[in-house]
Amino acid sequence: MPDDRPTTAAQDSAGSLARAGDGAALARALFDSLRRLSFDGVGITRASYDAGEGAAHEFIAAEARKAGFAVARDRAANLVIELPGSEPGRPVVATGSHLDSVPQGGNFDGAAGVVAGFVALSRIKAAGITPRRTIRLYGIRGEESAWFGKAYLGSSALFGRLDPLDLERRHRDTGKPLATYMEAAGADIVAIASGEPLARAEDFAAFVEVHIEQGPVLVDRALPVGIVTGIRGYVRHLKIVCHGEAGHSGAIPRWLRHDSVLAVADVLMRLDEHWRVLMERGIDLVITSGIFTTDPSRHAMSRIPGEVEFSLEFRSLSLDTLETFHRLVQTECDVVAKTRGVRFEFDRRVFAVPERIGERWIEHLDALAKRLEIPTCRMPSGPGHDAAIFLGAGVPSAMIFIRNAHGSHNPREAMAIEDFMRGVDLLQAALLDPAA
Numbered sequence: 001m002p003d004d005r006p007t008t009a010a011q012d013s014a015g016s017l018a019r020a021g022d023g024a025a026l027a028r029a030l031f032d033s034l035r036r037l038s039f040d041g042v043g044i045t046r047a048s049y050d051a052g053e054g055a056a057h058e059f060i061a062a063e064a065r066k067a068g069f070a071v072a073r074d075r076a077a078n079l080v081i082e083l084p085g086s087e088p089g090r091p092v093v094a095t096g097s098h099l100d101s102v103p104q105g106g107n108f109d110g111a112a113g114v115v116a117g118f119v120a121l122s123r124i125k126a127a128g129i130t131p132r133r134t135i136r137l138y139g140i141r142g143e144e145s146a147w148f149g150k151a152y153l154g155s156s157a158l159f160g161r162l163d164p165l166d167l168e169r170r171h172r173d174t175g176k177p178l179a180t181y182m183e184a185a186g187a188d189i190v191a192i193a194s195g196e197p198l199a200r201a202e203d204f205a206a207f208v209e210v211h212i213e214q215g216p217v218l219v220d221r222a223l224p225v226g227i228v229t230g231i232r233g234y235v236r237h238l239k240i241v242c243h244g245e246a247g248h249s250g251a252i253p254r255w256l257r258h259d260s261v262l263a264v265a266d267v268l269m270r271l272d273e274h275w276r277v278l279m280e281r282g283i284d285l286v287i288t289s290g291i292f293t294t295d296p297s298r299h300a301m302s303r304i305p306g307e308v309e310f311s312l313e314f315r316s317l318s319l320d321t322l323e324t325f326h327r328l329v330q331t332e333c334d335v336v337a338k339t340r341g342v343r344f345e346f347d348r349r350v351f352a353v354p355e356r357i358g359e360r361w362i363e364h365l366d367a368l369a370k371r372l373e374i375p376t377c378r379m380p381s382g383p384g385h386d387a388a389i390f391l392g393a394g395v396p397s398a399m400i401f402i403r404n405a406h407g408s409h410n411p412r413e414a415m416a417i418e419d420f421m422r423g424v425d426l427l428q429a430a431l432l433d434p435a436a
């Protein structure tokens with residue numbers, strides 16, 4: 001359900017709403033202000049380590065100060081807001097998400113996780129509760145790959161995992177290197193380039209990220225909130241070429257053809273059938289061939305296609321499934337190559353390992369949701385998130401998805417504040433009572 005109702009809460013009253021602990025009104029006010037700050041005429045643009053993201057950081061930081069929180073920036077220029085615990089020496093319980101967006105994106109992707117943390121912290125403070133552990137809210141920099149061709153810049157830098165070569169990556173519009181942008185935002189480039197961890201896994205008891213669901217599952221199941229079981233890894237071939245033989249469409253009979261389009265279609269239908277069977281066995285997998293093209297400079301209606309280029313991406317929560325399926329792809333290509341007289345040429349695969357969320361955290365969120373009477377389901381995350389970087393660094397992490405229509409990375413993202421608040425309820429319970 002879209003939630004575009006204008007709010008009566010003016011921008012400068014967010015601080016008093018925070019102090020009053022009125023969660024839904026505070027959430028509306030913050031989302032409205034962020035939308036106004038980032039509207040580009042079509043959608044929302046908050047460029048990574050650049051003006052748009054910077055403005056969102058400034059705004060949230062100012063609101064946090066007004067609400068009486070400790071506000072700082074870490075050495076990767078991530079925003080850090082804290083509610084001190086009664087035992088400050090203990091590892092912190094962290095939450096948050098990213099504040100950047102793709103060009104002409106939506107208002108909730110990323111920002112929902114920061115606003116959720118802000119609302120949870122405000123309500124805890126307004127209720128006069130001092131948590132045992134310090135609760136830390138991150139506004140993470142540079143999560144979207146749209147600007148510098150790489151995702152998770154701020155969270156990778158946090159754990160000393162940003163490749164120095166990545167600092168040379170060029171901004172999509174200006175061509176200037178990432179290092180220049182990070183430095184201008186206040187990041188410690190020397191430390192980041194040397195791979196120095198700016199935080200250690202031991203500093204964290206947990207990281208819990210709230211994010212809108214970017215697929216249709218929660219809408220389809222009529223559930224407000226999902227508990228994420230893991231973040232899918234993937235195998236990607238950007239370019240596989242199938243070489244057949246071009247020829248006149250009228251002159252060559254079927255048994256003498258080496259039609260590359262039919263060969264690739266044959267491979268994809270075989271893979272689709274494997275996918276169906278694997279799914280019936282409960283195995284997590286998604287397959288996509290998003291690019292599939294004959295050469296426009298040579299193709300013609302009456303020419304048997306001699307060559308096809310296509311991409312192949314498959315994602316899974318299981319490393320075994322990814323490796324097994326990759327072998328299956330090669331086997332099926334070999335079979336089709338033999339039977340149809342074509343040849344497949346693969347580029348180097350790009351690979352990302354899946355990150356599983358610990359069963360302890362999943363069961364804990366299940367139990368908290370049950371206690372709060374929030375209907376949920378367990379679900380994998382197809383897209384990647386900063387939580388994957390925290391998991392990879394060894395921080396026990398969890399994710400809460402909020403129902404959202406029309407996907408993400410577009411201005412039509414639609415999340416109801418009622419659903420959002422159910423997610424905040426669950427987050428708040430998890431922050432005060434993290435999994436043991």
Ligand SMILES: [Zn+2]
Binds near residue numbers: 098109110211
């Ligand atoms: Zn996101």
